[in-house]
Amino acid sequence: MKIIDSHLHLPVRRNLISLKQQKAQLLLDLKRNSINKGIVIPDNVDESPIGNLKQCINLFLEVPNIYVLGTVNILEDNLKNKLSELRNYFSSNQIIGLKIFPGHDKHYPNDQRLEKFFKLCIEYDKPLVIHTGENSDDSKCAKYNDPKDIVEVAKRFPSLKIVISHLFWPKVEYCVDITKDYSNISYDTSALADKEVVLKTGEDKIKSSLEKLIKEYNKKVLYGSDYGICNIQNHLELINNLDISNTQRKAIFYKNATDTFGI
Numbered sequence: 568m569k570i571i572d573s574h575l576h577l578p579v580r581r582n583l584i585s586l587k588q589q590k591a592q593l594l595l596d597l598k599r600n601s602i603n604k605g606i607v608i609p610d611n612v613d614e615s616p617i618g619n620l621k622q623c624i625n626l627f628l629e630v631p632n633i634y635v636l637g638t639v640n641i642l643e644d645n646l647k648n649k650l651s652e653l654r655n656y657f658s659s660n661q662i663i664g665l666k667i668f669p670g671h672d673k674h675y676p677n678d679q680r681l682e683k684f685f686k687l688c689i690e691y692d693k694p695l696v697i698h699t700g701e702n703s704d705d706s707k708c709a710k711y712n713d714p715k716d717i718v719e720v721a722k723r724f725p726s727l728k729i730v731i732s733h734l735f736w737p738k739v740e741y742c743v744d745i746t747k748d749y750s751n752i753s754y755d756t757s758a759l760a761d762k763e764v765v766l767k768t769g770e771d772k773i774k775s776s777l778e779k780l781i782k783e784y785n786k787k788v789l790y791g792s793d794y795g796i797c798n799i800q801n802h803l804e805l806i807n808n809l810d811i812s813n814t815q816r817k818a819i820f821y822k823n824a825t826d827t828f829g830i
Contacts, residue, residue, distance in 0.1 A: 568817060571604045571824040572597065572799065574696075574732060574757035574791025577617045586618050590626050593794070594633075600799045603821075604632045606791075606828065608666050608696075611638035617795060624661050634830055636696060637662040641680040642672055650683055657691040663828045664688070664730075666696040669712040677716045677723075685724050694728035694827050695720075696755070700736040703763060709735070714745045721749040728827060730789065733758045737768035739776040747784045753827055754780060756819075757791035760801035774809060781811050787823045 577589040578596075597605055609615070609623040618626065620638050627633040637653045639646075656662040665688050669676050676697050688695050699712040714735050721729055729752045735742035736759065746752050758764050759773050780786040792802040806819055824830065 569603045569821045570601065570790060570803075571606070571821050571830075572602045572792050572794060573606045573730075573789045573824045573828070574755050574793050575605045575607045576793070576795030577607065577623070578795045579616045586622060586626055589618075590630075594630070596794065596799060600803065602799070604634070604824075604830065605794075606634045606636060606663065606824070608636045609638050611640040611666075611668060611672070612643065620656075620662075624656065628661075634663045634828065635661065636664045636666045638666050638668075639681075639684055640668075640672060641674060641678060646680060646683070650687065653684070653687060657687065657693065662693075663830060664694045664696055666698070668698045670698055670700070670702060670708040673711060675711055675716050677719045685720065685727050688728070689724065689726050692728075692829065694730050694753070696730040696732055698732050699742070700733040700738075700758075700764075701767075709738075714742045717752070718745060718749065721746070721752050725751055727751060729753065730755055730827065732791065733764075733793075734773070734776060736764045736773075739768055739772055743776045743780055743784075747780065747786060753787035753789060753823065755789040755791035756802060756805060757793035758797050760805040761793070761797045773805070777805075778809055778811060781809070781815050781819070787827060788819050789823045789827060790820045 578592050583589045583592055607623055609620045610617050613619050623635050627635055637656055639649050697717060701709045731754045781788055790806055792799045
């Protein structure tokens with residue numbers, strides 16, 4: 568079965584002292600887990616242990632099975648310059664979507680400063696991926712990425728493809744209920760098999776929420792592991808243990824990502 572991991576970061580470990588070593592480790596771990604393709608998400612700040620956008624693009628330029636998402640930081644970037652930069656990356660096929668980090672960054676997903684970037688994604692028919700849910704040791708940050716604000720974006724921009732990451736853990740049932748009726752919203756499974764997330768959310772709630780999205784609401788769910796932070800094997804097991812058809816499982820592992828990102 569072919570697999571695309573739609574949510575990867577460069578791994579940060581003591582023995583990996585350069586981005587090239589982190590890249591090599593990522594590629595090795597994908598091969599070990601029979602992952603055919605992957606989508607790497609850079610940080611949205613210049614100095615980061617997981618690499619910034621330019622670094623990740625250059626790092627994977629000659630790796631045909633690895634794709635990169637663009638990132639933006641509306642609190643720090645020169646937005647006019649960033650918009651131009653992302654347009655160039657889209658037009659040259661160096662990025663296949665855009666990731667925003669509300670919760671890590673103190674702004675909401677419906678912030679007006681993001682609207683030009685939404686329109687850019689629509690222009691190139693590429694998705695907007697949105698970080699949601701709590702962060703480790705920080706539950707209050709989730710106020711910045713509540714699905715109710717994502718729904719506002721989905722309503723105002725019905726042709727914008729939106730991918731919700733992490734299912735707004737630990738409130739996964741709320742996330743499903745409030746977003747399930749919007750045809751332009753999809754979901755990735757990143758971090759949903761992480762020990763901290765499972766402990767606080769509940770394994771049964773995670774599985775039943777994913778199964779409802781897939782079986783009852785016919786929603787696109789994309790396999791993602793949040794590798795670099797989380798374990799690939801645990802996320803593969805999560806999908807393999809869902810009560811869904813083999814056709815649906817194949818779509819989660821591969822087809823939904825190809826359709827959503829156009830790869």
